[in-house]
Amino acid sequence: MEKGKKWLSALSILIVVAVWQILSFFVPPLFLPGPITVVVESYNLYHNILWASISTTIFRVIAGFFLGSVIGIFVAILMSWNKDLLAFCEPIVEILRPVPVLALIPLFILWFGLGETGKILLIATGSFVILVVNTREAIRNVKPVYIQAARTLGASKKKQIFRTIILRAITPEIIGGIRVAAAASFGLAAAAEFLGAQQGIGYIIIQARRFLYTHGVIFGILLFSLLSWVADTIIRKIDARINRWTQRFT
């Protein structure tokens, strides 16, 4: 962002918060507690389980996200390796892709119970589907002239071409997939925690809802947003370092 524009962004957030606070004076707290109420009351209520909740959710997200992303990228590379592997993997991927991952929750609870495994696998499935499609498309979009150039410079084995050309060329697109998968992972974590958890930010939200503590619900939502934003910022920083060579047109 340009230097002078930061104050504009800060201003818009300030306005949103101010409008929120003002509205809350006219609406019952059951429907819209004000921002100050949300932070203060919720902190008082949950501060002793706050750290455990956040770390539990983060652990699930990271485990599921990494598991799913790595396998997704790996399967995409397999599919791009040769026609036999493509023919073998494609139907499985194509069947999995259109399934709304949320719809798998009851099945996963049946298979894996309410413990960590089911939640992590759910998140992994979501990340897998995103990254396998994203990576495969990225590999297909590598300019053929790069591969031809590599061949005329002595890259004769497929492994060399993959290592020196394809895997290097696709990193900007992969980061896009990673950002989407990270955001989706938080969403899936929330859903999984709503439907059966003893700990986590989603658990806080469900508990708050049971007691009609709307401020707790909003507090949980804000926590998710904050974590998601932090994760995205970290990814963008890594992107800036790895992909210094990219020419972005806007």
Place this chain on the structure above:
Amino acid sequence: MSDNLKIKLQVSNLDFIYNQGVSLESEVEALQNINLSIYENEIISLIGPSGCGKTTLLMLMAGLMKPTRGEILLEGNRITGPGRDRAVVFQEDAVFPWLTVEENIEYGPKLHGVDPENRRELVKQYVNLVGLQGFEKRFPRELSGGMKKRVDLARCYANNPDVLFMDEPFGALDAMTKEKMQIDLLNLWIKEQKTICFVTHDIEEAIYLSKKVVIFSARPGRIKKIVDIPFGKERLLHIKVSPEFQEYRKDMMETLQAEMQ
């Protein structure tokens, strides 16, 4: 005239048909009965109307495509695919954007197992030869079109190929940069001789740079005429306006225009 010189690349009885076997309607005969000898350290250019198959022939000689009939021999050995002995400077921008200038130049040697010390020497040598001192650690996105072409040239040269193919390498550059690149290529060749075969649309470029110009007919591409250019190795810029040069240019234009009817 060239009997005492070695033949580097020999094309014999070559045909190429696009979409062969796909369907009779989609088959396109691109090249017909091509026989061509390219001598060592000779700069030879291929020129002809659009669609005459000159780029196809280049790709076949580089091993990136296989002929429908005939064979291509490099120093007597049949070529079966692409390799580091035949480098190509493509028309498209093929410099790897994720590597710096020096990493691009050392790509071939590194793949081949050359140790870092020697690679550094190679990079230095060719950065100097193409005039990119100071830009070693830059990424291609920071370079102009002409500079990227120089990186491509240096990258090919550093790999020590037997033949260097170039497909309309300066086509996308503006007139001034193009002229500079032509002079620089000639100077590069004078300092380190190589067998060079390039495709161009620019008659002047062909006459200026090459020892021989191969003129193709319209599709299906056949070799119509091979013109020997007698000008010496040291070709100064003002030779382009000399009457002899213009004679050659006029002749070639007439030959080509006859093909375009």
